[in-house]
Amino acid sequence: xxxxxxxxxxxxxxxxxxxxxxxxxxxxxxxxxxxxxxxxxxxxxxxxxxxxxxxxxxxxxxxxxxxxxxxxxxxxxxxxxxxxxxxxxxxxxxxxxxxxxxxxxxxxxxxxxxxxxxxxxx
Amino acid sequence: xxxxxxxxxxxxxxxxxxxxxxxxxxxxxxxxxxxxxxxxxxxxxxxxxxxxxxxxxxxxxxxxxxxxxxxxxxxxxxxxxxxxxxxxxxxxxxxxxxxxxxxxxxxxx
Numbered sequence: 406x407x408x409x410x411x412x413x414x415x416x417x418x419x420x421x422x423x424x425x426x427x428x429x430x431x432x433x434x435x436x437x438x439x440x441x442x443x444x445x446x447x448x449x450x451x452x453x454x455x456x457x458x459x460x461x462x463x464x465x466x467x468x469x470x471x472x473x474x475x476x477x478x479x480x481x482x483x484x485x486x487x488x489x490x491x492x493x494x495x496x497x498x499x500x501x502x503x504x505x506x507x508x509x510x511x512x513x514x515x516x517x518x519x520x521x522x523x524x525x526x527x
Numbered sequence: 528x529x530x531x532x533x534x535x536x537x538x539x540x541x542x543x544x545x546x547x548x549x550x551x552x553x554x555x556x557x558x559x560x561x562x563x564x565x566x567x568x569x570x571x572x573x574x575x576x577x578x579x580x581x582x583x584x585x586x587x588x589x590x591x592x593x594x595x596x597x598x599x600x601x602x603x604x605x606x607x608x609x610x611x612x613x614x615x616x617x618x619x620x621x622x623x624x625x626x627x628x629x630x631x632x633x634x635x636x
Contacts, residue, residue: 440625449530450565450573450616452625465624499572511561512620515584517572 407432409500409518417494417525423487427500427518434458434481438503438510441474441485443496444520451496455503455510456483490525497522531556531617531628538634544605547631549617550598557598561620564593564602567630568613576615577602609635 413425427439441453454464456474464472468487476483487494497520504513532550539545549556549564556562562580565573575584577593580600590605600619604611612635617628 449630450618450627452618452627454624463624504578511559511579512618512625513561513563513575513578514565514573515575515578517574520572 407502407516409502409516411498411500411518411521413521413523415522415524417490417523418527419491419525420489423485423490423494423523423525425485425498425500425521425523427483427485429481429483429502434476434478434483437505439476439483440501440503440514442499442501442514443494444499445493445496452512453485453487453498492525495523495525529626531619531626533615533617533628533631535629536632536634538636539607540636541607541609543607544603545607545633546604547602547615547617547633549600549602549619549628551600551619551626552598555619555621555626556595556600558622559620560595562593562595562600563618564591565616565618566611566613567616573616604633607635611635 440455501514564577
């Protein structure tokens with residue numbers, strides 16, 4: 406079955422760029438929407454943004470100016486870059502697949518990675 | 528966009544039923560029948576339990592059910608079991624993004 410695995414540094418310095426990659430195994434990355442979602446310690450979930458396998462993206466308006474999500478279909482991977490990080494960006498970051506109906510997505514995340522903890526600290 | 532409003536905690540005894548509410552606005556919960564519910568055990572990734580307000584993914588117990596009235600969606604868990612103790616999050620599709628609720632901690636007494 407399809408599995409997702411996040412990877413990247415667990416510690417990032419303030420003002421630097423957080424970079425994470427999600428590797429998709431057991432299935433193809435094509436024809437799906439792929440999202441990043443984060444969860445600060447002890448808090449709720451926050452949707453960061455998604456990318457379709459074709460490369461089209463949609464970002465959370467509150468984070469849009471700092472986010473870049475990209476896809477590499479040849480490696481079955483997609484990536485997140487979050488710039489100018491602060492302590493408020495400390496969180497567990499999840500990658501997730503979005504359920505597709507008739508070519509459209511409606512915010513249903515049916516497969517999740519295990520999550521990776523990222524701490525922003527000097 | 529503000530998070531959807533959920534109660535911080537609910538509790539129930541084994542065998543009982545509980546309901547968790549999720550209140551939004553006209554442009555999210557009130558405007559679309561695309562509300563989902565996720566269960567999250569400590570240290571684990573969320574798992575979708577309900578989508579499109581009331582649909583259950585394959586493998587999810589029929590003890591879990593969803594509904595919606597106006598700007599408020601609800602998750603009902605019947606026949607509570609110890610394994611249901613977890614955090615529950617609602618989410619809603621909007622025209623431009625996805626918004627989550629703040630989460631509800633379910634305690635099985």
